[in-house]
Amino acid sequence: METVVFLISAAVILSGALGVILSNNPVHSALFMVQTLFGVAVLFVLLEATFLAAIQVIVYAGAIVILFVFVITLLGVDRAEDLRVEPISGQRPLAVVLGVSIFGIILTVLIAAVGSPTVIQEANIPIGDAADNTKLLGETLFSKQVFSVELTALLLTVAVVGAVVLSTRPKGLLISTLEEQGDDVLDDDLEETGKE
């Protein structure tokens, strides 16, 4: 039973991942990514991590990828592209080298890990049943891992503040042009905007 579910979701995940990089259309790529995320969510359910599965769908599929789709459609880059064109020359061979080496690293770790605690089934029995899952996760996050939680929150805040700073206009520049033009221009314009 578990093997069957694993095989099906693995097929879903891998086909989704291939779809992401092989689609011509960016929106299709984003949709394949949702497929991959769903496959991973199913794997989480299989491992009795139901809370992680729900959060996976809510956060990744529901917030992050939908924002990708949002930006893709809003910026108008949603047209199909020719995949044979290389935007940066030498990109393809470099990608192959990087991909193969990452695969090699993962494979080495997996082979080296045979017989170590992560592969032994008894070491991976869930603590408590599925309903306790959420509670235990919360307790760990806010006691043992509280600093990493706070750091992540800080990181996200910095990202938001950075986005706001980058999107505001440089103010000093405007004021200097204003001083050159004198006050009557300002008054006229303010009246006009007031009427609108």
Next chain:
Amino acid sequence: MMIIASDPLLSSEIGLSVVAVMLLKVVLAFALLMVSVMLVIWFERKVVADMHNRVGPSLAGPWGILQTLADGIKLFFKEDLLPARADRVVFRLAPYLSLVPAFLSFAIVPIGGDFTNGGDGTVSIFGHRTLLQVADPPVGVLLFLALSSIAVYGVMLAGWSSGSKYPLLGSVRASAQMISYEAALGLAMATVFLSSGTLSTSGIVAGQATWNWNLVATGVIPFVIFVIAGTAELNRPPFDLVEAEQELVGGFHTEYSSIRFALFFLAEFMNMITMSAIAVTLFLGGPNGPILIKQISWVWPILWFFLKVLAFLFTFVWLRATLPRLRYDQLMDLGWKLLIPASLGWFLLIAALNIGEDRGWSTFLVVPIGLLVLSLAALLLNGAIKKARDSNINAADLSEISEGTE
């Protein structure tokens, strides 16, 4: 699987009869939802007509009750158009991405069962004890949130794949609106989780058995936020900017016709029913209520549940007939600057109260201090918003001047 283990039906060995009971429940829930959608569409048209001093549908069946059926048959036989510039696969996929989550999220709602006097809310079907809900996963209400975030894709992709500008504008609006209000919705729900101590819907309902509804236990404000955010999540008036006819023709489903349009329509009304049912489950005690006649005790919870849901449905229709549509900036201001901070603040207050109870702090001290901190935070936020607005106006004026004289 572990995910549905809290239903007593599945804790024993799973034989053929258990599968039969499960199938029966699924089919019943499906049929119930379909029939309710039919009646709710008729109900909405009738009530709005009454509020407008019109008659409304009156020809098909008694009081026009079969009008929806007639409309459905008409839609089914109409020609199905596929725009030439549409993305074919996604265009066909989108209605189902709306419909399937709408169906699935109803599965976690307990529609009956006696939870009073220590009852576990189970009923007996063919000798099997079972909950009156299709599934009771341990993550419960989070499943509803996950599914409603999938439903955003239906709207978003429908607009994008149509290959036309009005649907695209409608869907961009829709996704921005739904993502914004999902945060407030989730935070209002989190307050319920705090006071109930569980995510499972049957657990939440069981916790409210002795008239201590979460409406009171969480202090009304999360309920108000939930209803407002829920209305926005459903794209119902006054938050129906997604399909504002005057601006967007028909919104995201402009290019849809025939049965595919009917699917969107169906999903919209199903979501309305499910949202009402979830609100009843979370805040108004679900099927809990007085058992009046002991001989038919299983009838009363179902009756109370339906009456409560009906009250919500009426409110949604009432809002539609009464309130004008919000402007887009008003919608975003309400969501980001009022509902999300308010729900977050209230969540923290309830959390402080819970911790206070654990540690034995005096409630008379915790509440005033909490409220004081909250009002300070509100003042700070208000100041920040005012400052931002002032500097925005200045920047806009300045940029206009510099552009005008170049």
